[in-house]
Amino acid sequence: MGDLGSRVAMESQEIQRTLERLAGEIYEEAVDAEKLVLVGIHTGGVYLARRLRDLIGGRFQLKVPVGSLDITLYRDDWTRLHTQPVVKATELPFPIDDREVVLVDDVLYTGRTIRAALDALVDYGRPKRVQVAVLVDRGHRELPICSQFVGIELRTREDEMVNVLLKEKDMSDQVVIEKKLKT
Numbered sequence: 068m069g070d071l072g073s074r075v076a077m078e079s080q081e082i083q084r085t086l087e088r089l090a091g092e093i094y095e096e097a098v099d100a101e102k103l104v105l106v107g108i109h110t111g112g113v114y115l116a117r118r119l120r121d122l123i124g125g126r127f128q129l130k131v132p133v134g135s136l137d138i139t140l141y142r143d144d145w146t147r148l149h150t151q152p153v154v155k156a157t158e159l160p161f162p163i164d165d166r167e168v169v170l171v172d173d174v175l176y177t178g179r180t181i182r183a184a185l186d187a188l189v190d191y192g193r194p195k196r197v198q199v200a201v202l203v204d205r206g207h208r209e210l211p212i213c214s215q216f217v218g219i220e221l222r223t224r225e226d227e228m229v230n231v232l233l234k235e236k237d238m239s240d241q242v243v244i245e246k247k248l249k250t
Contacts, residue, residue, distance in 0.1 A: 072246030076221055076229070079240040082202070085218040086115070089200055090122035092216050093169055094129070102195065103167045106134045108184050109155045111173030114235040115202060119171060134159040136170070141183035163192040169216070173231040175201040178212030203242055205229050 077085070097103045103123075107116030113135040120133045137155040170184050181199055188197065200216035205223045223229060223244060232241040 074244050075241060076203070076244050077219060077242035079234075082218075082240045082242065085202065086118050087122055087126075089202075089216050089218055090119050090126065093119065093198075093200060094123050094127050096198070096215070097167055098196070099167065100127070100129055102165065103129070103169070104132045104134065104161060104163065105169050105171055106136050106159065106163075106184075106188070108170060108172040108180060109135060109137045109139075110236065111202075111231050111233060112171045114233045115173060115200075116171040119200070132161045134161065136184055136187055138180060138183035138187050141187045157187070157191075159191050163188065163194050165193070165195045168194040168197045169200050170197060171200045173202050173233075174229050175199070175204045175212070175214050175217075176207055176229075178208045178210035181212045181214075182210050202231055203229055
């Protein structure tokens with residue numbers, strides 16, 4: 068990642084410390100921790116939700132169910148993104164009715180992904196409460212969406228991308244800000 072147009076915003080150790088802090092915040096904010104579930108948004112959010120589950124379980128001896136949510140066909144811009152959308156599996160192996168759901172994603176940007184996730188989630192039930200946890204909030208909202216649990220806020224420009232690299236898929240943990248390629 069030594070390109071002139073890229074810079075590292077977080078390294079592995081900082082990501083780990085941030086996830087430990089977020090796990091504590093999520094547990095402490097739960098009105099009823101026994102009803103807490105984590106739902107990761109494909110793809111990076113799923114890996115982060117699993118890590119948060121492990122951290123909450125280790126620190127608070129609480130088994131938190133984890134599910135995954137594919138929001139591809141719920142996006143209002145999917146026709147602009149891909150001609151053939153790649154649909155991944157949604158796995159919610161538990162009821163979400165009357166549960167405290169924390170949607171987990173890697174980057175919060177325009178708010179469209181979270182809006183789509185909320186639309187998808189209600190197809191599966193009626194949670195008692197839905198909150199959002201993100202590793203990176205980069206600003207530039209197009210919708211009135213916020214995150215209750217934020218790892219780091221980054222000031223970015225519209226011509227930049229935030230890439231969250233995770234060891235589960237990228238062999239290492241890092242948050243990198245890069246210049247968007249002009250098309």
